[in-house]
Amino acid sequence: MPELPEVETLVQQLKRRLVGKKIVEVKIVNSKVVDNKIKKIVPVKVIGVRRRAKSIIIELEKGQFLLVHLRMSGHFHYIPKGKTIEADYQRFIVAEFKLSDGSILTHNSIRMFGSMKLVSKKHLDLALERLGPEPLSREFSLSQFKEMISRKKKANVKTVLLDQQFIAGIGNIYAQEALYHAGIDPRRKLGELSTLEVEKLYKEMRRVLVLAIKKKGTTIESYLHIEGVGGFQKHLAVYHCQKCPRGHRLKNLKLGGRSTYYCSKCQK
Numbered sequence: 415m416p417e418l419p420e421v422e423t424l425v426q427q428l429k430r431r432l433v434g435k436k437i438v439e440v441k442i443v444n445s446k447v448v449d450n451k452i453k454k455i456v457p458v459k460v461i462g463v464r465r466r467a468k469s470i471i472i473e474l475e476k477g478q479f480l481l482v483h484l485r486m487s488g489h490f491h492y493i494p495k496g497k498t499i500e501a502d503y504q505r506f507i508v509a510e511f512k513l514s515d516g517s518i519l520t521h522n523s524i525r526m527f528g529s530m531k532l533v534s535k536k537h538l539d540l541a542l543e544r545l546g547p548e549p550l551s552r553e554f555s556l557s558q559f560k561e562m563i564s565r566k567k568k569a570n571v572k573t574v575l576l577d578q579q580f581i582a583g584i585g586n587i588y589a590q591e592a593l594y595h596a597g598i599d600p601r602r603k604l605g606e607l608s609t610l611e612v613e614k615l616y617k618e619m620r621r622v623l624v625l626a627i628k629k630k631g632t633t634i635e636s637y638l639h640i641e642g643v644g645g646f647q648k649h650l651a652v653y654h655c656q657k658c659p660r661g662h663r664l665k666n667l668k669l670g671g672r673s674t675y676y677c678s679k680c681q682k
């Protein structure tokens with residue numbers, strides 16, 4: 415499932431291709447994934463594209479928004495003016511958006527789990543209101559992180575990193591990577607972490623996310639960004655790996671129902 419770095423990559427790419435253009439035509443192939451109401455509002459201009467947690471928010475004129483959740487396998491293809499949609503891109507199309515400059519954006523979904531909904535500002539705020547802080551935002555300080563951790567002493571560190579109400583955008587890949595680099599065993603309770611470990615976790619979590627955005631995300635299974643595959647899979651330390659970067663054989667266990675890789679020698 416796309417996490418913060420994958421969604422942020424898509425947001426930056428969509429922003430460059432959509433903002434300032436009008437959506438002039440919409441073809442909806444699967445109305446279970448893509449809201450049929452979108453058809454009624456075209457032509458409509460795209461004002462902005464942004465991210466909150468793992469959601470893409472496409473801001474349209476007149477206070478309307480497209481709220482996009484990619485879930486397992488949602489992705490986009492962009493076809494510049496004059497080019498036809500390649501056969502590869504036609505597979506799994508759930509919607510096609512024709513833009514005012516003659517280009518086309520397709521929304522594809524292999525497993526059809528995602529959603530693209532047309533919402534008002536009020537509904538958008540409601541959908542996002544319970545999310546935790548953005549780990550890469552300027553306002554998210556070490557002291558805020560320490561304070562959040564002190565309120566959840568009995569919670570398991572890895573499970574809490576996946577909790578979108580605790581912190582937004584981190585999923586199974588980046589929680590495991592951050593914990594490895596911080597040297598923390600994923601089974602630990604928050605209340606057991608030393609000040610130094612909390613500081614390391616704060617620093618490593620942000621470092622891993624920033625590097626993953628730079629590499630345009632992690633492609634292990636089906637994730638694609640608009641320009642191709644991600645590159646962070648080459649930098650993974652533990653997720654889906656056999657050995658850690660120091661050559662130790664990794665262990666795998668289920669925590670909160672999610673598969674978790676860790677190194678019993680590097681993580682204490």
Ligand SMILES: [Zn+2]
Pocket residue numbers: 658659660661662677678679680681
């Ligand atoms: Zn190790």
